[in-house]
Amino acid sequence: MFESLQDRLGSILNGLTGRGALSEADVSAALREVRRALLEADVALEVVRSFTDRVREKAVGANVLKSIKPGQMVVKIVHDELVEMLGATGVSIDLNAPAPVVIMMVGLQGSGKTTTSGKIAHRLHARDKKKVLMASLDTRRPAAQEQLRQLGVQAGIDTLPVIAGQSPTDIAARAVQAAKLGGHDVVILDTAGRTHIDEPLMIEMAEIKRRSNPHEILLVADALTGQDAVNLARNFDERVGITGLVLTRMDGDGRGGAALSMRAVTGKPIKLIGVGEKMSELDEFHPRRVADRILGMGDIVSLVEKAAENIDAEKAAAMAAKMKSGKFDLNDLADQLSQMQKMGGMGGIMGMMPGMSGMKDKMAAAGLDDRMFKRQMAIISSMTKAERANPDLLKHSRKKRIAAGSGTDASDINKLLKMHRQMADMMKAMGGKKGGGMMKQMMGGLAGKMGLGGMGGGMGGMPDLSSLDPKQLEALQKQAEAAGLGKGMPGGMGGLPGLGGGKLPGLGGGFPGLPGLPKKK
DSSP states (O other): OOHHHHHHHHHHHHHHHTOSOOOHHHHHHHHHHHHHHHHHTTOOHHHHHHHHHHHHHHHTSHHHHTSSSHHHHHHHHHHHHHHHHHOSSOOOOOOOSSSSEEEEEEOOTTSOHHHHHHHHHHHHHHTSOOOEEEEEOOOSSTTHHHHHHHHHHHHTOEEOOOOTTOOHHHHHHHHHHHHHHHTOSEEEEEOOOOSSOOHHHHHHHHHHHHHHOOSEEEEEEETTOOTTHHHHHHHHHHHTOOSEEEEEOTTSOOOOHHHHHHHHHHOOOEEEEEOSSSTTOEEEOOHHHHHHHHTTOOOHHHHHHHHHHHOOHHHHHHHHHHHHHTOOOHHHHHHHHHHHHHTTHHHHHHHHSTTOTTHHHHHHHTTOSHHHHHHHHHHHHTSOHHHHHOGGGOOHHHHHHHHHHHTOOHHHHHHHHHHHHHHHHHHHHHHSHHHHHHHHHHHHHHHHHTTOGGGOSTTTTOOOGGGOOHHHHHHHHHHHHHTTGGGOOTHHHHTOTTSSOSSOOSSOSSGGGOTTOOOOO
């Protein structure tokens, strides 16, 4: 979502950090570029103006220009103001009210209200163990009520039965009553939208609010909306009074201006973001993490959380045992590749690694992208069990058959086998007596850089990620930045095994298989 903005701001701020001293003219020139980058990212003009004014006010002070590293001070000021603009702290949906808690979803047609209602219901049901009732108040759009019912069936959530001819306000009142009688904790009201804001829509929203008395009114907005996002948010806030924002399609290739503008204009927090089509692909919005990623500082905390959600501890332990014995076949390689894809693929992982955002383009140019991994998965899937367990069986005739089955050619198969051989050699080196020390050294080296030597657990001084709570993860992120990892890891990848180090192509050997991670939820 923020890639183009990230690239622009990254290059501007890198130009500042590389200098010994800064003049006011240098800061002004950099801020002109920042202003242009934000405007090109579709951030509203009034938001850009107030942002650059606040940064300028702090950045041209004597403390900054005369400090030891003035460039880094300016980067810190830009970062802090970006966090402030996105909302200083993450805010989740507030359920602190007498049951049933009413959540009213508002927004324009096509912004994804119905799907988001289903995702929120699924989240509250799966994570918070709440009994949820969904009700569709959209009587105009054909099959809108049926769509919500289908989402309810898919997620195992109760939906209000449809009574033909009822008005939206009557449905809202009936939904609240049904929830009280059915012992539901939460009621989600999916209201109707329009292609644009008009008076009848606002009157209807105000009447639904009066009849249902919602505790949360969430404005659902498409993150691909440009400058008009500000008018949309302001209108709904003035007429209905929203309590928070939900941004959909954050996985798209939009320029991200809506996310930066709407929070600044309304003062209301972005509570959730939609990051995909699946029911589970709804995340909490963490302003600091988003700001870190926009400025290319990575997001270790989210990466660790993703790993915790997607990595099976039993598989990881089995993988560690195989590494010790020095065995690593093509089944193991396939497991590593599929775990990487679950965590967002090469691009997703790179975007979260501190200082690695600039590497994505270089790796794509070298052909190391997610399409390559899909091809490799296809090749492995076209092999027999015996071939996967023993790659030495793969002679010319077998390669021809596999190439035909996977839609690739012999050179792709040879590249995969070469990559597997290099990884298997590394596993062997790590598995022996010498190698155990090497593994510990690599992991301990990283821990040392991050100031984690005394945290114990894990491997060679790395903390046991399963025992860390969110606050400790945030501290881990800060320690990484303080150690200089936020500005590019020394030695390529900072010595993480399996993360594409010197000899190792593709993210194979260690990261997705680290032992000590919590079980899948």
